[in-house]
Amino acid sequence: MIKKTLTRRQTLGTIGLGATAAATATLGMPAVLRASNGPIKLGFLSGLTGLETILGETQLNCFKLAVSEINDAGGIAGRQIDFVVEDDQTTTRGAIEKARKLIAEDEVDATIGLIASLTHVAARSVTTPAKKLLIYTTYYEGEVCERYFFSTGQIPNQQIVPSVDWLTANEGKTTYVIGSDYVWPRKSAEAVKAAMEAKGGALLGEDFVPFGTQDFGPVFDRVKAADPDFVWVMVAGSDLITCLKQYQSFGFKQQLFSNGLDELFSFAHPELTAGTISNQAYFMNLDTGKNRAFKKAYGEMFGADKPINAIGEAAYDAVHLYKLAVEKAGTTETEAVIDALGEVEFDAPQGKVGFAANNVMRSNSILARGNDKGHWDTIDNFGQIDPLVPGCSL
Amino acid sequence: MKAAISQGRSATPATRRGLRPTTLVAIATLVVLAALPLFAKSYALTSYRDVLLLAVFALSLDIFWGRTGILSFGHATFFGLGAYGMAVVAIHFEIDPAWVSLAGLLFGVGLAAAVATLVGYFILYGGVRGAYFTIVTLALTLIAHHVAVGWSDVTGGDSGLIGVPPITLFGYAFIGSTESYYLALAVLTVALFGSMRLLHGRLGLVLAAIRDSETKARTLGYRTDRTLLLTFVASASLAALAGAVYAAGTGFVAPDFIALLLSTEVIIWVAVGGSGTLIGPVIGTAIVWKLQQEISSISIAAWPIALGSFFILLVLVFPQGLPAYLLKKVRALRSGKGAAP
DSSP states (O other), X not given: OHHHHXXXXXXXXXXXXXXXXXXXXXXXHHHHXXXXXXXXXXXXXXXXXXXXXXXXXXXXXXXXXXXXXXXXTTOBTTBOEEXXXXXXXXXXXXXXXXXXXXXXXXXXXXXXXXXXXXXXXXXXXXXXXXXXXXXXXXXXXXXXXXXXXXXXXXXXXXHHHHHHHHHHHHTOSEEXXXXXXXXXXXXXXXXXXXXXXXXXXEEEEEEEEOTTOOOOHHHHHHHXXXXXXXXXXXXXXXXXXXXXXXXXXXTOOSEEEOTTOOHHHHHHOHHHHTTOEEEESOOTTOOOHHHHHXXXXXXXXXXXXXXXXXXXXXXXXXXXXXXXXXXXXXXXXXXXXXXXXXXXXXXXXXXXXXXXXXXXXXXXXXXXXXXXXXXXXXXXXEEEEOOOOTTOOO | OHHHXXXXXXXXXXXXXXHHHHHHHHHHHHHHHHHGGGTSOHHHHHHHHHHHHHHHXXXXXXXXXXXXXXXXXXXXXXXXXXXXXXXXXHHHXXXXXXXXXXXXXXXXXXXXXXXXXXXXXXXXXXXXXXXXXXXXXXXXXXXXXXXXXXXXXXHOGGGOEEOOOOOEEXXXXXXXXHHHHHHHHHHHHHHHHHHHHHHTSHHHHHHHHHHHOHHHHHHTTOOHHHHHHHHHHHHHHHHHHHXXXXXXXXXXXXXXXXXXXXXXXXXXXXXXXXXXSSHHHHHHHHHHXXXXXXXXXXXXXXXXXXXXXHHHHHHHTOTTXXXXXXXXXXXXXXXHHHHOO
16 A cells, blocks of 8 residues: 555655756755645644544644744745645544545645544554654653654653652652543553652552543542542543543542643633643743744634643644754655754744654643633743653654 | 245245345446456555455344344444454464464454354343344443453553554465455455355245244244354354454554444445345445545534434334335336326
């Protein structure tokens, strides 16, 4: 399946390169790229229905905002961006089938998006063997080391470790993890455990529940019995709202921390998120000129007072970083773009960002508490942190 | 005995007459399918391969439902057991790559056959028929789905298992899209002609007799419980075979392979193609698949709604399936015209 397509693309690429080389001398790069082979095609793949519906739309909006900004400013080296949107329904099946479609049928130059980690595992099982670029824009468990995979969200040493530092110093030395039953919460729980133990603390227990869990009572009973100093929640998507509601009615005194909470939850349910603590690379409250311009542009395109979260901002960054890399490489040929991605830097709403040698973006780490208006007040800004993936240098 | 059979034949002339056209349609369909790789792009071919295997799955349901008139709402369980059996063997056990496919196939199909025998024995020998059979098998899918989601150490939970290797038989790996397409086509061909041969023969007549009146069939000396159980197990095994080859083709399993939606979809495929015709469900699967592609590209949410609406129509308006319903209408129209002048 892939072999045929690749051959064709490679041929196209070779022809494109040949044309570029031949024409560079006389015309200069942008004009050549415009002439080479029409618009650049991006695939947007994410959970637009299903568990992550709450997050998918904003991620898509931020992606669209970046594309329209680039197209309005003349495209990537003069070539406009076209895109195809596909819904993975937050399922393994959806992510695999749609990733195949984007690569083989739509022949996209790169795929951007994804939320739940099970979908990045699924999509990578398609894109990496096909040697196609995939940029993941959600905070996740890290530990991936593949040339064709880039990520613009936080990984544990940028999100979990600094949070544990603060929590153990201020809330106490013990915690209990409640998570959805898939790779992100399970692997992240290992990172939480290691970080807690490094600070002389302990993970008292962990519970993983299937998607669509309606009753957290039995889990909360175990948490109560274990009596941790704070509770660590990694329940995904709409299940998180169910979990928060029941957490409140259960009358826990312990501080709730969740590295899955952001503006999308807090705008919809400020009464549930007020007082909880989260850690993200971006919060809307961030007071930078770039962020104000970003929020203004988003508001004009999709309506003011709409929430934007770190996943969305990371998607916005991903498109811009891709643009810069293609311009630097002078081609959309995947290998060249990947080489260039490591060298470009983008002035993002969260600050200047770029990729480290392990293909993970250097991103912020901001610990914040939800307020009753649905925004997040910074407790501690750890600044930009270099991503650590043990043993990975690409 | 011989008299009884020939009597049975003359008593149901529709079966005898219906035999030839369906065989012809089957042959024509398979010829078209065999030529398809010449025209299709390799990506499309992998989709078609999946459709062929889903068609085998539909065929498996038709063998039971179409012939006995007893609706199983649990067929996704067997498809899923085949798929998960294949995936679990391939991923959790370290088996020689040359034999892993065979081991997976045997395990998956064996698992489904065992579950079908166990469940089938108690409900069929317990005299459960009709709507109650449907409800029990529906519960079976729900249970199986919960196990697939809950037992995440083995099944991968909601994420499923990724990395099922392609089918390798006797050192030959069906890796490319064309190879795996022809493998699927071979499975379909063997399943289709095998079931046609069986069901157009004595077994088919016994099943038809059971469908018309189980008491009568039993009175004539047929052990209807055993016949039904055997048919159920054969049908479940074929579903599992489709599931196992499907998992190897797509390279993963996920809980939607063993869910109620799939159990519902397979009933629709059979109903659209015409239950009891064997080739009908194969064509029905392709038609509904194409329809699903069109509808979900408009809106993903529209598909379950369309499916549900069709299901209600199916129960209320054409319980015998779409072709039978249309055929009846056409016949009524003709005879109406014939009577008028």
